[in-house]
Every structure is written in C-alpha cells, then in structure tokens.
Amino acid sequence: MTWTWLHKLGSPPRAYALAARLTPWFAWPAALLIIAGLYGGLVLAPADYQQRDAFRIIYVHAPSAWMSLMIYTTMAVSAAIGLIWRIKVSHAVAASCAPIGASFAIAALVTGSLWGRPMWGTYWEWDPRLTSELILLFLYLGYMGLRSAMDDITRADRASAVLAIVGIVNVPIIHYSVQWWNSLHQAATVMKIAKPEMPPAMLIPLLLMLLGFTLLFFALLLVRLRGEILQRERSAGWIREAVLS
Amino acid sequence: MRTSALAAARLVLLRDLQLAFRKRSQLVQPLLFFAIVTMLFPLSISPELSRLREVAPGAIWIGALLASLLALEFLFRDDANDGTLEQYALSGQSLTWLLFAKTAAHWLLTGLPLTVIAPIAALSLGVPIGALPGILASIALGTFSLSLLGAIGAALTLGVKRGGVLLTLLTLPLALPVLIFGARATELAIEGASFAAPLYLLAAIAVLGVTLAPLAAAAAVRISLE
Numbered sequence: 316m317t318w319t320w321l322h323k324l325g326s327p328p329r330a331y332a333l334a335a336r337l338t339p340w341f342a343w344p345a346a347l348l349i350i351a352g353l354y355g356g357l358v359l360a361p362a363d364y365q366q367r368d369a370f371r372i373i374y375v376h377a378p379s380a381w382m383s384l385m386i387y388t389t390m391a392v393s394a395a396i397g398l399i400w401r402i403k404v405s406h407a408v409a410a411s412c413a414p415i416g417a418s419f420a421i422a423a424l425v426t427g428s429l430w431g432r433p434m435w436g437t438y439w440e441w442d443p444r445l446t447s448e449l450i451l452l453f454l455y456l457g458y459m460g461l462r463s464a465m466d467d468i469t470r471a472d473r474a475s476a477v478l479a480i481v482g483i484v485n486v487p488i489i490h491y492s493v494q495w496w497n498s499l500h501q502a503a504t505v506m507k508i509a510k511p512e513m514p515p516a517m518l519i520p521l522l523l524m525l526l527g528f529t530l531l532f533f534a535l536l537l538v539r540l541r542g543e544i545l546q547r548e549r550s551a552g553w554i555r556e557a558v559l560s
Numbered sequence: 561m562r563t564s565a566l567a568a569a570r571l572v573l574l575r576d577l578q579l580a581f582r583k584r585s586q587l588v589q590p591l592l593f594f595a596i597v598t599m600l601f602p603l604s605i606s607p608e609l610s611r612l613r614e615v616a617p618g619a620i621w622i623g624a625l626l627a628s629l630l631a632l633e634f635l636f637r638d639d640a641n642d643g644t645l646e647q648y649a650l651s652g653q654s655l656t657w658l659l660f661a662k663t664a665a666h667w668l669l670t671g672l673p674l675t676v677i678a679p680i681a682a683l684s685l686g687v688p689i690g691a692l693p694g695i696l697a698s699i700a701l702g703t704f705s706l707s708l709l710g711a712i713g714a715a716l717t718l719g720v721k722r723g724g725v726l727l728t729l730l731t732l733p734l735a736l737p738v739l740i741f742g743a744r745a746t747e748l749a750i751e752g753a754s755f756a757a758p759l760y761l762l763a764a765i766a767v768l769g770v771t772l773a774p775l776a777a778a779a780a781v782r783i784s785l786e
Binding site: 398450453454456457460461464465467469470473474477478480481482484485488489492493495496499 | 712716717719720723726729730732733734736737740741744761765768772776779780783784786
C-alpha cells in the first residue's frame with residue numbers, strides 16, 4: 316500500500332487549497348441541519364412531561380458536550396500523526412482544533428449551568444458530567460497555554476503533541492475517578508438522563524443537531540486550518556499565488 | 561565496555577542524591593511549604609479540632625499536591641541549564657531509563673520526606689493516630705505518581721522561560737485522579753474504615769505512571785533539546 320496520498324495531503328499548498336474547496340461542503344449542510352434540528356427541537360418536539368420546556372436546552376447542551384470530547388480526540392490523534400510521521404499540516408490541524416474544542420466545552424458548561432437552574436435550583440452543581448467537562452476545558456487551556464508559551468513553532472507543535480497524547484490517555488481515568496468521587500459524596504438525587512425510550516419527535520432533532528454540530532466543527536476547522544497554514548507559511552512563495560489568485 | 565541501562569540509571573540516581581545533599585536548603589523548601597499550607601487551614605477555617613478533622617484529608621492532600629508541584633521546578637532545570645540533559649540524550653543510553661532514575665531520585669528527595677512529615681501535619685489537624693498508616697501509604701503512593709506525572713510537565717516546559725506557572729496549569733488537571741483517590745483513602749482511614757480500594761487505585765495509577773510517564777518525559781526532553 317502506498318502512502319503517497321498522505322504525503323500529498325501533508326503538503327501545505329495542497330492542504331490549503333483542499334481546505335478552501337471543502338469548506339462550503341461542510342458549512343452549508345451544517346447550517347441546514349442545525350436549522351432543521353433547532354426547528355424540530357424548539358418547535359415540533361413535545362414538551363417533556365417533567366421538565367416542561369426547560370429540557371429543550373439539551374439540543375445545544377448535549378451536542379456541545381459531545382463535540383468537546385470528539386474534538387479532543389481529533390486533536391490528540393492528529394497531533395500523534397504529526398509527531399510520528401512529522402507532518403506539519405497535521406500539527407496545524409491539532410493547533411486549529413484546540414480553540415474550537417475549548418469553545419464547545421464552554422458552551423456545554425454554560426448551557427449545563429443554565430439548565431441546572433430550573434432543574435437543580437442552582438447554577439452549579441458538582442455533578443460528575445459538569446465536573447469532567449470543566450476539567451476538559453482546563454486541559455484545552457493548558458494545551459493552548461503551552462503552545463503560546465513557545466516561540467519556535469516546530470517545538471511548540473511537538474511539545475504540545477506530547478501533552479495532547481498524555482491528556483488523551485488520562486481523560487478516561489479522570490472521567491471515571493470523577494464519577495467515583497461523585498457517587499461517594501452525593502446522594503443520587505441529581506437528574507438522570509438514562510431514558511433510552513426518548514420519543515422519536517425528541518430524538519430526531521437531537522441527532523440532527525449532533526450531525527450538524529459535527530459538520531460545523533469540520534467547517535470551522537477548515538477555516539482555522541487555512542489561517543494556521545497562512546501564518547506558518549507566510550514566507551513561502553506559494554502563498555502569494557494562492558492568495559492573489 | 562558499554563554500561564548497561566540499569567547500571568547507568570543507578571549512577572544517575574546516586575549522582576542526583578549526592579547533588580541534592582550538597583544543597584540541602586532546596587530539599588527543605590517543599591517541606592516548609594507543606595507545613596505552612598497545612599497551618600493555613602486552622603487559621604482560615606477554625607481552630608476546633610472536630611471541624612479540622614473533617615477537612616483534614618483535603619488539607620493534607622492539597623498541601624502535598626502543591627508541595628510536589630513546587631518541587632518539580634528543580635527536577636530538570638539545573639541539568640538542562642548546564643547541558644547535563646543533553647549529554648544524557650547523546651550518551652547512547654536509554655533516556656527513558658535515565659529519566660526514570662532522575663524521577664525516582666526526585667521522589668526520594670521530596671515525596672519521601674513529605675510522606676514522613678504528613679503524619680505530623682495530620683496529627684496537628686486532629687486526625688486520630690489509628691489513621692496514620694493509611695495516610696502514610698496513600699501519600700507515599702500518591703507523591704510517587706505525582707513525581708512521574710510531573711516529570712512529563714517539567715520536561716515539556718523546559719523550553720519555556722519562567723515556566724513555573726505553566727507547569728502547574730498543565731499538571732494539575734492531569735493530577736486530579738491522584739488527588740481524588742488519595743484524599744478518599746485518607747478520609748476512610750480517618751473514619752477507621754478500610755481504605756484498601758482507593759489505595760489499590762492509587763497503586764494502579766502509579767504502575768501506569770511507571771510504565772508510560774518516563775517514555776513521554778523522554779520524548780519531551782528530546783523535543784526541548786532540538
């Protein structure tokens with residue numbers, strides 16, 4: 316099996332051009348899916364028998380939380396690829412992932428806290444999911460802090476890649492230790508979303524939102540990736556042709 | 561003749577211990593820090609022993625966590641500045657083993673003394689004597705994992721000027737499981753219950769750290785030397 320396609324993809328001019336070409340293919344379906352999901356979730360879906368309309372924040376909250384985890388994985392995997400095969404574009408992808416993932420983590424925390432107000436009566440509860448999400452946000456911020464502390468971009472790339480890999484090994488351990496910690500310290504009064512029999516009218520908009528957010532992430536990633544490549548290759552000759560054409 | 565990896569690691573360990581004993585003030589600082597942090601709790605919460613006993617696990621563990629993080633600054637910095645680390649990397653010996661030896665020396669110089677004074681701090685917070693074995697065991701295992709985990713952070717921030725705060729920001733979120741299980745073991749020991757379960761989990765984390773952390777630290781040191 317040949318790996319030439321990987322190396323072609325790894326060349327900055329090609330990746331830049333490909334990212335430009337692919338962006339609308341992700342952005343438009345993302346917009347359509349999110350609009351459809353929001354309409355389905357906020358208008359068509361019936362109110363929950365217990366939580367009334369308050370439950371509808373799930374259509375933003377759950378996809379954001381899911382995205383923040385998925386983006387961390389994407390970041391760690393592409394950082395590992397960059398570290399192992401020394402592919403610059405791969406590092407650029409990892410670098411572009413971090414701010415997007417951190418934003419989704421913040422969105423998940425804010426919506427979770429707003430949801431907590433009517434459900435738990437307080438904006439913040441040391442619920443295992445919220446706590447893990449907060450730790451995940453700190454992991455993102457640490458990664459970004461390490462990157463920005465280093466002037467030399469190749470070193471920043473490689474050092475932050477090691478951090479991302481260490482982080483991804485640790486994420487499950489943190490997740491389970493937080494769950495264990497919480498189950499010991501708190502009576503299980505906090506809400507349980509363990510209801511697999513969510514009616515389709517509620518479930519389908521959620522799935523639409525999930526898919527929409529995933530595509531939105533890819534669209535944002537491609538846009539950020541182009542910026543990242545431009546910044547890294549600012550002294551390269553092909554930039555002039557690519558930007559002016 | 562080539563020295564075996566184990567023999568080289570042993571030499572590094574002995575060298576680090578010897579160097580540390582020639583500069584004793586650096587050894588005492590983390591301990592002093594730990595003692596002061598533990599003193600802050602009675603002063604800020606309440607001098608009542610019954611109330612202090614409730615917060616004792618948290619107080620001891622936060623003190624130990626911060627003191628080990630503080631000590632991490634000294635782990636690689638001197639050796640990076642005078643080029644010793646570079647020589648290690650070029651020596652043809654396995655850098656993983658050498659760094660593991662350095663980390664073990666670091667634990668012997670900071671974690672072990674912390675383990676020794678933690679019971680004194682615990683007694684001053686109203687912890688019954690029966691709880692001391694649990695506290696000793698959990699602090700010893702926990703600080704070992706923290707040294708291993710911290711070695712990665714210390715190696716990653718080698719290239720950063722004044723990287724102390726950054727080192728803390730990188731390491732603290734990753735160290736949370738150690739804090740959770742360590743504090744839980746201490747809490748159970750104080751209640752007089754069996755603290756085996758969290759202790760086993762701490763031991764599992766330490767084993768995972770022994771196997772993986774030196775590899776990551778070696779990769780990070782190589783990156784910082786490039």
